[in-house]
Amino acid sequence: MVSIRARYYHEENFGEGHMCGGSVISQRVVCSAAHCFEINDTMPVQYRDSENFVVVAGVTSLNVKTEFTVEYLVEQIIGHHNYIRSTLENDIALLFLNDIIPDDSLYIRPVSLVKQPFSPGTFCVISGWGNQNKQLMQAIIPTVPQGLCSFIYMFLPKSQMCAGWLSGGIDACRGDSGGPLVCMNSLTGIISWGVDCGRRFFPGVYTNISYFIPWIEM
Template identity: 65%
Template sequence: MFYYQMLMAVQLCFTVAAAPEPIETHAKVVGGYPVGIDVVPFQVSIRLRYYEELEFGSGHMCSGSVISQRVVCSAAHCFAENDTYPAQYRDPENYVVVAGSSHIQSLNRFSEVYLVQEIIGHERYHPYTLENDIALVFLNSFIPYHHFIIRSLPLASAAFPPGTFCSISGWGNVYRELHQAIVPIQDQRLCSFIYISLPKSQICAGYLSGGVDACKGDSGGPMVCNGHLTGIISWGVDCGKVFFPGVYTNISYFLNWITKVNSSLDYEKYLRMRGLNGVGPLMLPTIELYVICSVLLMAMIKTIY
């Protein structure tokens, strides 16, 4: 056992020495394969609203997972304003969420674009260690339970054992198409050895041989094990690098925090969002749309008859 640890330590030293960058965030899926949104109907694209209003698809910067009719779970570092501790989070009106679409730059008739009413990042998120890298995004509209495409994803209540194969997905590739890859969860002791120390709030997954991983372009995306949201794509060393599995926020560790924050949200409250750069809101809350459509329909009926 001692010789095995010495060998691992030597390999780690040489690998670290060769690594061009110590930490990568905003991950994309590498070594994966293209999929449609119907395969991952819970996945959403989180975008900077300013750029989206200039050109649709240009604002994508992170991913997230739908976990309720109005809540998306993502990574805190996607919304942190700077590298100070405690973290300050950007104004929610700076973001939009696009759901139900396989491609970054196109929509289909079932796609939805949501404004963001509130962002609740973990109060103990640390920008240097990326511990507690979790945030909840409260939408300014609701997703119908029986939406044709968009679905919520149940949360993992406990950590899965090492060797469990899980899926990761995201749009962060040169073609801006949704990709998915399969990675195995690694033993927590091995992860702590590789990264010197890895807290229980984080898990690592991937192949020690490298080649399949998350990398630049899609942080906040889901790691799904046995149909449950188990991890949030958070950080890693380079992209698919040998001996360095990707690091994910451990959802089961934050169940109480998620429950507490979710219970504090007012699901019946909808804010009228202001426009940016003189441009009006991308969409109104769904309830308001129903009211407007009903009024217009009644007016048309009266006009006909």
């Protein structure tokens, strides 16, 4: 995964400005959450200029640059045209980089996209630097049946899915938004929103990648 940062703060001091996570899905495209880039209170929704962001790949610690670290500018941000701020439906965006990630890179590789939803209870991995962690964190959580998740949140569209332990305690948190939910080595969800972090009976809500395959591949 990659760290998406506010360019101004990042250029002032390496390691600063982390805003959201993202997943490399091709040699020039990173997939993240639309809400990471929206301009608050604009109607219709507008997105910040791409030149305000930098994508940092090949890091596990936010403030440690190694020989494997690569930085990319963002040429274009395409947020989903039906993104809804109030419900975070269609919370997906594509970032087009200013250069190509080399085919022979050992540390930065595109993740495959899930084509069909996995069965409820599938164990998946979430990753991120959320809750002010400087070190990349990972956790294993199960997917939650869509019907149960829809019951918990009163309604959940097919464009969203849930994952997490109903007992609470392990969850994505602030700063993890846009990062990956990876199931069986495929990008299955994008960290989108939740009730607190790891709250009992409230699993995290993720953008359902399988629902957006036609849009991603347009």
